[in-house]
Amino acid sequence: MFESAELGHCIPDREYDRAEPKLREALLKAQYELLAHKDFPVIIVIGGVDGAGKGETVNILNEWMDPRHIVTHAFGEMSDEERERPRMWRYWRALPPQGRIGILFGAWHSQPIQDRVRGRLDDTEFELALEEIVHFERMLADEGALILKFWFHLSKKAQKKRLQALESNPHTRWRITDTDWAQFKAYDRYRKVSETALRETSAAHAPWTVIEGTDPNYRYLTAGRTLLDAMHKRLAGARPRVSQPAALPEPALDRRTVLSSLDYAQRMPHKEYERKLEKYQGELNLLTRHKKFRRKSIIVVFEGADAAGKGGSIRRITGALDARQYQVVPVAAPTEEERAQPYLWRFWRRLPQRGRVTIFDRSWYGRVLVERVEKLCSEQDWMRAYHEINDFEEQIVEASGVVTKFWLTITKAEQLRRFRERQKTPFKSFKITPDDWRNRKRWDDYEVAVCDMVERTSNRDAPWILVPANDKYSARIQVLKTLCERIEASL
Amino acid sequence: MFESAELGHCIPDREYDRAEPKLREALLKAQYELLAHKDFPVIIVIGGVDGAGKGETVNILNEWMDPRHIVTHAFGEMSDEERERPRMWRYWRALPPQGRIGILFGAWHSQPIQDRVRGRLDDTEFELALEEIVHFERMLADEGALILKFWFHLSKKAQKKRLQALESNPHTRWRITDTDWAQFKAYDRYRKVSETALRETSAAHAPWTVIEGTDPNYRYLTAGRTLLDAMHKRLAGARPRVSQPAALPEPALDRRTVLSSLDYAQRMPHKEYERKLEKYQGELNLLTRHKKFRRKSIIVVFEGADAAGKGGSIRRITGALDARQYQVVPVAAPTEEERAQPYLWRFWRRLPQRGRVTIFDRSWYGRVLVERVEKLCSEQDWMRAYHEINDFEEQIVEASGVVTKFWLTITKAEQLRRFRERQKTPFKSFKITPDDWRNRKRWDDYEVAVCDMVERTSNRDAPWILVPANDKYSARIQVLKTLCERIEASL
Numbered sequence: 015m016f017e018s019a020e021l022g023h024c025i026p027d028r029e030y031d032r033a034e035p036k037l038r039e040a041l042l043k044a045q046y047e048l049l050a051h052k053d054f055p056v057i058i059v060i061g062g063v064d065g066a067g068k069g070e071t072v073n074i075l076n077e078w079m080d081p082r083h084i085v086t087h088a089f090g091e092m093s094d095e096e097r098e099r100p101r102m103w104r105y106w107r108a109l110p111p112q113g114r115i116g117i118l119f120g121a122w123h124s125q126p127i128q129d130r131v132r133g134r135l136d137d138t139e140f141e142l143a144l145e146e147i148v149h150f151e152r153m154l155a156d157e158g159a160l161i162l163k164f165w166f167h168l169s170k171k172a173q174k175k176r177l178q179a180l181e182s183n184p185h186t187r188w189r190i191t192d193t194d195w196a197q198f199k200a201y202d203r204y205r206k207v208s209e210t211a212l213r214e215t216s217a218a219h220a221p222w223t224v225i226e227g228t229d230p231n232y233r234y235l236t237a238g239r240t241l242l243d244a245m246h247k248r249l250a251g252a253r254p255r256v257s258q259p260a261a262l263p264e265p266a267l268d269r270r271t272v273l274s275s276l277d278y279a280q281r282m283p284h285k286e287y288e289r290k291l292e293k294y295q296g297e298l299n300l301l302t303r304h305k306k307f308r309r310k311s312i313i314v315v316f317e318g319a320d321a322a323g324k325g326g327s328i329r330r331i332t333g334a335l336d337a338r339q340y341q342v343v344p345v346a347a348p349t350e351e352e353r354a355q356p357y358l359w360r361f362w363r364r365l366p367q368r369g370r371v372t373i374f375d376r377s378w379y380g381r382v383l384v385e386r387v388e389k390l391c392s393e394q395d396w397m398r399a400y401h402e403i404n405d406f407e408e409q410i411v412e413a414s415g416v417v418t419k420f421w422l423t424i425t426k427a428e429q430l431r432r433f434r435e436r437q438k439t440p441f442k443s444f445k446i447t448p449d450d451w452r453n454r455k456r457w458d459d460y461e462v463a464v465c466d467m468v469e470r471t472s473n474r475d476a477p478w479i480l481v482p483a484n485d486k487y488s489a490r491i492q493v494l495k496t497l498c499e500r501i502e503a504s505l
Numbered sequence: 506m507f508e509s510a511e512l513g514h515c516i517p518d519r520e521y522d523r524a525e526p527k528l529r530e531a532l533l534k535a536q537y538e539l540l541a542h543k544d545f546p547v548i549i550v551i552g553g554v555d556g557a558g559k560g561e562t563v564n565i566l567n568e569w570m571d572p573r574h575i576v577t578h579a580f581g582e583m584s585d586e587e588r589e590r591p592r593m594w595r596y597w598r599a600l601p602p603q604g605r606i607g608i609l610f611g612a613w614h615s616q617p618i619q620d621r622v623r624g625r626l627d628d629t630e631f632e633l634a635l636e637e638i639v640h641f642e643r644m645l646a647d648e649g650a651l652i653l654k655f656w657f658h659l660s661k662k663a664q665k666k667r668l669q670a671l672e673s674n675p676h677t678r679w680r681i682t683d684t685d686w687a688q689f690k691a692y693d694r695y696r697k698v699s700e701t702a703l704r705e706t707s708a709a710h711a712p713w714t715v716i717e718g719t720d721p722n723y724r725y726l727t728a729g730r731t732l733l734d735a736m737h738k739r740l741a742g743a744r745p746r747v748s749q750p751a752a753l754p755e756p757a758l759d760r761r762t763v764l765s766s767l768d769y770a771q772r773m774p775h776k777e778y779e780r781k782l783e784k785y786q787g788e789l790n791l792l793t794r795h796k797k798f799r800r801k802s803i804i805v806v807f808e809g810a811d812a813a814g815k816g817g818s819i820r821r822i823t824g825a826l827d828a829r830q831y832q833v834v835p836v837a838a839p840t841e842e843e844r845a846q847p848y849l850w851r852f853w854r855r856l857p858q859r860g861r862v863t864i865f866d867r868s869w870y871g872r873v874l875v876e877r878v879e880k881l882c883s884e885q886d887w888m889r890a891y892h893e894i895n896d897f898e899e900q901i902v903e904a905s906g907v908v909t910k911f912w913l914t915i916t917k918a919e920q921l922r923r924f925r926e927r928q929k930t931p932f933k934s935f936k937i938t939p940d941d942w943r944n945r946k947r948w949d950d951y952e953v954a955v956c957d958m959v960e961r962t963s964n965r966d967a968p969w970i971l972v973p974a975n976d977k978y979s980a981r982i983q984v985l986k987t988l989c990e991r992i993e994a995s996l
Binding site: 086094344 | 842
């Protein structure tokens, strides 16, 4: 993998001086075209060995193009806000919006490589971390991002020479620290680990370009041309399709579904409800004051048919909590900023720190529900969403999150009754809109979508709890009780 | 101030039970009206003595209304991201957008009170901190926010009783810590300091409501009714005008201005430019690697006539920096999220951490320039902006920020020459838009606005540097040289 980057590539100054102005102008033009269309973001990931000119190259790219529309991020130590959330949170925060170029130093690949070199990850864990990266980059590509990854390489001999040169020059001496020499000692190991990482995370939609770092001219021109070609190709063509669904989900032949098998007839008497409400609210309150609770973040998702009682259930939960520790996020149409980012971005930004509860009133499942049914996104978009969502929730769970998802379901007749009741009650009439009636017409489509969703995204760590909610009392108690059990089991 | 909150106010249960459902329904209705109109945010600040039922009251408000549209924030220890920025940054982050209710626990008033009680602030410093709060709240009110501040009070005797009661109940014992008793010992001092704080920070547009905390019924109903009345009043009426300009700025009688006195004739030969460019870029680079630089944040503002050369000057600065340590923020029209917040919010969110450089290509001065000239905001909006901007920059400087503002200015004839040149060069034609020609017609209006701006917002700590830029070389060198001097003086 690194062989061709140890050949001593170099470009004579004269050739460089001839090529540079043209390249520069073309890059700037491409950047402005990108900015004008705002169709996709360009993500440039920078990695490689120390002393191979990563920083200089990024500086040159910033100099060649308009630095006002480039966002450069270097990831060092995590801030405490970042430590409180899943590992990838900090990278989601740093993603450039459509139309911009984001240059990311030491991005998501960096930590796993370091950890493997230092033995903090074993081989399997390392493979797993690389798998996660592949998924993440595939998602970015599916969302339309143009992803380029530059790896700046030096042979062992060249690195030693470079470090020595930097050290002996009084102007650059500050750049070389003991850490650099310690890293140099691990050169062979680092090389081996990086090679694995590059191999495993190279894909057509997010290829690594290995660039020999010895000669600045070669390094700059190679990076610049690679970027230019990729942008030209992308600006000229349509958005490439990365994930193609092989087959769409089909309803079961006998038409039996998880929804049709629920018991909608159950009723809970008011007295029993009041007793149980107090019991489980008290229990929930106690749980949130448990010492270990501070190390967990609780994510609760509410989805369900219109008028199924999501709001009422949410209020029975918040009623048991201290207002300082929870946040309810009502999910509506995405804002401008959110539309310029991958689909899950707006949910990532709402993830709570540890010790807190976030309740989503509707959620990331919008993609496989309303967006699928109303054809607001393409087939491949909602098809790939199942996997992306599973991945998202898995990352939350890994970072001590407790994810519980409630689907509140009522029968079609019960919905009609509730709609009419809402229309009659002046105080509740704001709750019923033309959208609700339109959604109702799509009842069957929604049922299919819900069944697919449950089948594909319910799992032990982030289960879908199907709650028959024709009877509000029993529904609310089921929600509270389940939530208590889930939190208790996690502590 | 606290006398009437020590009378033993209480509401019998029967009366409470009668009043509560109506209040609740009315609050919910008002909340939905607020949400539907999205005209203004409601900011509820919560303060008071421990054990006076602050938390319970906020929980009740969340229970009465729809918790999905209330954002509750409690401010404890600062995160390290917050510590890296001006003191008020964390509060700006937590402001509710228009249409929402934000409940802020231990908000901006809290720290100064604690610090004064513990002797960390002397009287003058305390007064100054309160003054800052007054300005901040006035700005919020000017921006349209409905601000309510609830202070929950207990007499010394009542607080003691309450703490003891909480401590003896096994369900609430966890809430009382040694800190609470330590705080109790300082009751008299705390009372005195709070009284000063409440008096100094009460204003018609942001009044404190002192609520006796002994009786829950009284406490809840008082908070609820106060909120309801304020929302009703505001929903029924127009946005109140808080700051009224007494007089508008007038041009000097002799028509001499800071702009007309500049020397536009200076020229720098190319050779000299190249030499000086290298010198000052090298100097700037060295400065940013100074040990003390890590404790400073550098904020550079570029404003100027169209085609005055802002972009070119910015690139001469970024060319001297490492891409990892700077960010250029091109200021365009605000996004949806930004429009739902006070004017300065979108600039607060871009403030750099220490050790970093942020360059604003156009800035918060848009309000007193384009928005004033094009009448995009009202007279009182731009008139009050001078003070708000000064306040903003003062806070940055206090938090180790170095603020430097460049006004790049060219003559009208030179602008015309550059516009025509841009139109002719295919590669530069994207840089010239109909807006530019329109702005040009307003040349004189802009001159007046600029002179007012400089007069009102230039000061030793955040000076306006007027740069005659008919000659690009001398302009760029002046910018670089000034920036170096400013940073050097700060280290």
